Amino acid sequence: MLLAFFGTVIGVNVYMMKMAISTLPGTEVDSAYSASLGYEKEITAARDQEARRWNVEAHIERGTDGAAVLQVNARDASGKPVSGLKFQGRLERPADKRADQEVALAEVGIGIYRGTAEAIAPGQWDLVLEGDSSGRRMFMSKNRVLLN
Template identity: 30%
Template sequence: MNSRAGQPRQFTGWHMLAIMVAFFGVIIAVNLLMATFANTSWTGLVVQNTYVASQQFNERVAESRAQAALGWKGTLTIAGGEIRYSLNDASGAPVRAESVTTSFRRPAYEAEDWQVTLARKADGTFSATAAVRDGIWIVNTEARMTDGAPYQEARRIVVADGAVK
């Protein structure tokens, strides 16, 4: 009979080294993977120059308050591969705009961002044929009036089955 077969294996320093290398190797590999994902996704860049943006903040707040005082209401609909936008004043009458541009942005991923210029229809609304992918979008709409003044609005929408929900 072999006396060695009944003895348990000894835990040596090499075993401990292998466990420590495997443990920290997994941690380092996961950290590198997460750093790579973070580096290749959203940059976090909102404005090119934060100092310039901070200097324009009060001016933009005043413009948005003046715009809100007009009482205008924009309506955005997306259905059947068509984007439609209409703008009405406080009394419900259509506001005549010269051009309307709509930008679609993902909240945290800029690779899918896109923009479309809407064409004016005979009834005063604006529309364009474009398929909007399902998901959450931040939609910035800018309407230029005949006098050159801009009307801007931003909204967060959810698109499911090609229509706004």
């Protein structure tokens, strides 16, 4: 009986450990040290972005088929459309990084960028937008959105 008791306890512990490890979504960054080395660049980029005073609005709508259409309207400080940027969107699941999806945005009008993500589940997502010009990041934002 003693062996059966401890065998059951150990078996359940091994099973629970395997399930916990297999469902672990991972870490935000691989190395906190290497992430900290780039922190000054992030601060400088954020200050430069704030100085530009751009108005970037994003609208995302999820269809009944599960596809989500993302549209971004970018204007400079004087209200003129910002054209010629390479915008990239990313929908990140807050609780499970394995569900993250990239959204390639193409300029469909002057200062209007649009892209589609397939098979987006309903619920909370983090929408990350990055706008680059000549390999230099000009804009970056991260916002929580709720998709029905």
